[in-house]
């Protein structure tokens with residue numbers, strides 16, 4: 001059995017489950033055989049979400065390749081752990097009580113290939129959307145300029161159908177590769193995934209996005225694509241609050257209205273609960289002004305929903321994904 005080394009810790013080798021357990025103070029690290037995969041217990045998730053709030057994952061792992069991902073899934077099955085998948089955590093509100101079971105982040109799954117013959121970009125789930133947008137621009141490939149301000153991964157963007165400036169992932173997705181709970185892979189087209197505005201059938205499902213292929217348009221002048229990309233980024237920085245932790249838009253727009261407009265008209269700009277505040281620059285952003293708890297953000301979401309419903313008879317639907325348990329009453 002291949003065993004990774006860990007200095008100064010107590011090690012036990014399990015022969016039945018082919019993994020090594022290291023006790024390190026309060027927490028444990030499980031090394032899966034044949035991978036460089038370390039499953040950690042009680043891993044704080046606040047560092048892994050853009051809101052910078054939330055409790056610990058009972059177990060956490062960020063596999064670096066498909067085999068390690070499959071081994072992690074197998075470990076969860078063997079130990080009857082529920083599985084929660086994260087990307088960059090930029091659209092998540094994790095409960096202060098944390099998340100039970102195994103949290104798998106796909107953010108370390110990395111590879112990308114720009115195929116000049118087809119104009120297709122094939123990328124692993126953990127690649128950063130803004131990095132890809134800049135890379136495509138530098139190559140003179142059009143199609144991702146709109147995505148530059150979205151600080152998530154490919155996996156999260158495919159699941160969320162991330163979008164901006166009248167474009168979205170579904171418009172350019174050729175196919176997505178998914179790991180199924182039984183450990184096998186499948187490839188789906190956008191039609192099979194079923195997309196609409198900020199929605200897909202992958203939300204709330206137990207399938208893990210491992211890779212995606214996008215259709216772009218190569219052959220443009222890199223200077224022009226870079227200029228368009230910079231313009232989108234600049235527009236973001238002037239209309240959205242990038243200076244405090246957030247999850248982007250909290251609510252989907254209840255078309256034909258914009259959630260930000262409804263919230264501003266309700267008089268809620270600047271309204272604060274604990275460290276969570278309705279942003280002054282954009283009312284559909286809740287920002288962590290420092291020291292916010294997940295429960296502050298959750299209660300502010302409920303307050304906004306209540307006030308907007310009272311004033312406009314419209315129930316705002318959260319775009320942000322809430323993970324773990326939240327108190328029903330605030």
Ligand SMILES: Cc1cc2nc3c(=O)[nH]c(=O)nc-3n(C[C@H](O)[C@H](O)[C@H](O)COP(=O)(O)OP(=O)(O)OC[C@H]3O[C@@H](n4cnc5c(N)ncnc54)[C@H](O)[C@@H]3O)c2cc1C
Nearest residue numbers: 087088089090091152153155156157162163208209247248
């Ligand atoms: C400052 C800021 C600006 C933003 N602007 C935009 C914007 O303009 N447009 C927009 O659409 N969004 C925006 N967002 C929200 C967010 O960046 C997007 O929703 C993004 O696509 C989420 O990607 P992620 O990797 O962070 O996913 P996460 O937040 O980690 O996860 C989102 C959902 O996807 C699931 N998931 C993640 N990875 C996988 C995977 N590999 N397989 C299966 N399920 C997975 C999670 O379980 C969760 O349900 C913004 C966020 C911030 C902080």
Ligand SMILES: NC(=O)C1=CN([C@@H]2O[C@H](COP(=O)(O)OP(=O)(O)OC[C@H]3O[C@@H](n4cnc5c(N)ncnc54)[C@H](OP(=O)(O)O)[C@@H]3O)[C@@H](O)[C@H]2O)C=CC1
Nearest residue numbers: 050051128130131134149150151241242243244245246247
């Ligand atoms: N409010 C919030 O909660 C959060 C806000 N953000 C914001 O979201 C935005 C996206 O963040 P992030 O995911 O870090 O992506 P960035 O766009 O900042 O950077 C992503 C990659 O693109 C490269 N890059 C950046 N600018 C250029 C350029 N002009 N030309 C070529 N390459 C470039 C960077 O390279 P290099 O490393 O060399 O700069 C980096 O590798 C940022 O404005 C960030 O501040 C991010 C997370 C949370």
Ligand SMILES: C=C(O[C@H]1[C@H](O)[C@@H](CO)O[C@H](OP(=O)(O)OP(=O)(O)OC[C@H]2O[C@@H](n3ccc(=O)[nH]c3=O)[C@H](O)[C@@H]2O)[C@@H]1NC(C)=O)C(=O)O
Nearest residue numbers: 164165166248249251252253258260261264281282283284
């Ligand atoms: C940030 C996200 O996506 C963003 C995306 O970046 C931008 C740019 O394309 O367009 C959407 O924002 P948005 O609809 O709020 O766009 P904006 O142009 O800022 O605002 C729409 C309208 O609302 C008004 N508005 C906005 C904010 C505010 O505080 N007050 C207000 O009146 C604006 O004046 C405008 O008339 C996406 N949000 C949703 C929920 O669809 C995200 O999903 O996380």
